[in-house]
Amino acid sequence: MAVPLFDTKLQNNALAPELQAAFARVLASGQFILGAEVQGFERQCAAYLGVRHALGISSGTDAILLALMALGIGPGDEVICPSFTFFATAGCVTRTGARPVFCDVSADSFNLDVTDVARRITPRTKAIMPVHLYGQAADMTALNELARKHGVKVIEDACQAVGATQNGRPVGGLGDFGAFSFFPTKNLGAFGDAGLLTTNDDALAERALLLRNHGAQPKYYHQFVGGNFRLDAVQAALLAVKLPHLHAYAQRRAANAARYTEQFANLPGVGTKLILPTAQPGNGHTWNQYTLRLPGAGGLPGAGRREALRAWLTARQIGTEIYYPVPLHAQACFAPLGQTDADLPVSARLAGEVLSIPIFPELTPVQQDEVITAVREFLATERH
Numbered sequence: 084m085a086v087p088l089f090d091t092k093l094q095n096n097a098l099a100p101e102l103q104a105a106f107a108r109v110l111a112s113g114q115f116i117l118g119a120e121v122q123g124f125e126r127q128c129a130a131y132l133g134v135r136h137a138l139g140i141s142s143g144t145d146a147i148l149l150a151l152m153a154l155g156i157g158p159g160d161e162v163i164c165p166s167f168t169f170f171a172t173a174g175c176v177t178r179t180g181a182r183p184v185f186c187d188v189s190a191d192s193f194n195l196d197v198t199d200v201a202r203r204i205t206p207r208t209k210a211i212m213p214v215h216l217y218g219q220a221a222d223m224t225a226l227n228e229l230a231r232k233h234g235v236k237v238i239e240d241a242c243q244a245v246g247a248t249q250n251g252r253p254v255g256g257l258g259d260f261g262a263f264s265f266f267p268t269k270n271l272g273a274f275g276d277a278g279l280l281t282t283n284d285d286a287l288a289e290r291a292l293l294l295r296n297h298g299a300q301p302k303y304y305h306q307f308v309g310g311n312f313r314l315d316a317v318q319a320a321l322l323a324v325k326l327p328h329l330h331a332y333a334q335r336r337a338a339n340a341a342r343y344t345e346q347f348a349n350l351p352g353v354g355t356k357l358i359l360p361t362a363q364p365g366n367g368h369t370w371n372q373y374t375l376r377l378p379g380a381g382g383l384p385g386a387g388r389r390e391a392l393r394a395w396l397t398a399r400q401i402g403t404e405i406y407y408p409v410p411l412h413a414q415a416c417f418a419p420l421g422q423t424d425a426d427l428p429v430s431a432r433l434a435g436e437v438l439s440i441p442i443f444p445e446l447t448p449v450q451q452d453e454v455i456t457a458v459r460e461f462l463a464t465e466r467h
């Protein structure tokens with residue numbers, strides 16, 4: 084039986100009548116950009132995330148860019164972010180004219196290593212951008228303390244982590260800004276591109292609101308250069324149908340994660356040849372991904388074992404993905420920054436070791452058993 088990495092159709096088809104009604108409402112309204120649908124969704128998100136302000140944005144990437152612009156970050160400034168993340172985190176920093184300073188991550192959490200952040204702070208540092216990778220919060224208590232000490236801002240790249248918590252508090256309200264993505268495969272998936280920007284700071288919210296729409300106030304009068312970062316009404320209306328189900332989706336993901344962990348835990352080689360993902364103490368993990376690590380023989384990065392497992396699973400029609408095969412410091416476009424594998428050893432190693440397997444909420448026990456059996460059989464062949 085084929086097991087896809089995710090299946091957006093199953094989740095959305097289950098809500099088809101409500102989604103169609105929401106679409107019909109937008110169609111009848113004739114209001115397609117911002118407006119009442121977006122405002123309604125923003126209020127719903129602000130309540131869910133426990134923040135004062137939530138702005139509907141065109142994508143997660145645009146939410147990050149807008150946060151940086153609202154903080155006035157630009158040429159001459161540095162923003163510290165992980166090397167082991169999706170491209171947009173650092174791409175947005177470069178687009179403002181500032182310099183991304185890549186920092187290493189902890190192999191246990193895949194998130195920013197706070198000690199490494201501390202040593203990369205310079206007088207030019209304007210912000211730290213932790214990424215809550217795979218649905219789990221970075222160590223926000225330690226990062227906020229460090230940021231306060233140095234007078235720098237914190238932008239949470241919460242694009243993969245809507246609904247995640249730390250010490251009971253939702254991400255997105257823990258730093259100065261939170262950026263979320265509703266890319267279709269995220270825990271809250273839209274019907275195209277969509278995102279959200281959150282903050283508890285009234286002045287920053289007001290500035291972001293202006294910059295979202297070319298910095299115009301009033302219409303056609305521009306004090307600042309902004310952009311078009313607006314959310315479409317149709318996305319807001321459809322997402323508003325799905326948001327009340329987000330908690331249940333996350334619970335099913337967590338149950339799937341727990342089952343994998345329980346089933347894999349006693350296999351030979353687990354802990355050394357196959358390392359399972361864990362939720363760090365205090366974290367409410369939302370399991371956007373369940374990401375295995377396959378260290379290479381003799382400690383060499385990957386050494387082909389990750390590729391071998393991927394091929395093994397592909398042959399059994401089991402979907403996998405590598406998030407992410409190249410750390411950002413090694414991307415061609417960032418080569419001029421001059422950061423090396425030796426400077427970012429954990430990020431470099433993880434890029435050769437990680438493999439994400441199906442965890443989506445609608446995964447059936449039978450499908451999950453297929454994945455578990457296939458991984459078990461792979462480990463068994465390896466021992467001979």
Ligand SMILES: Cc1ncc(COP(=O)(O)O)c(C=O)c1O
Nearest residue numbers: 142143144169171242243264266
């Ligand atoms: C960590 C991270 N940052 C930023 C983004 C960008 O979000 P979007 O695809 O909505 O622009 C994503 C999503 O793909 C992401 O996973």
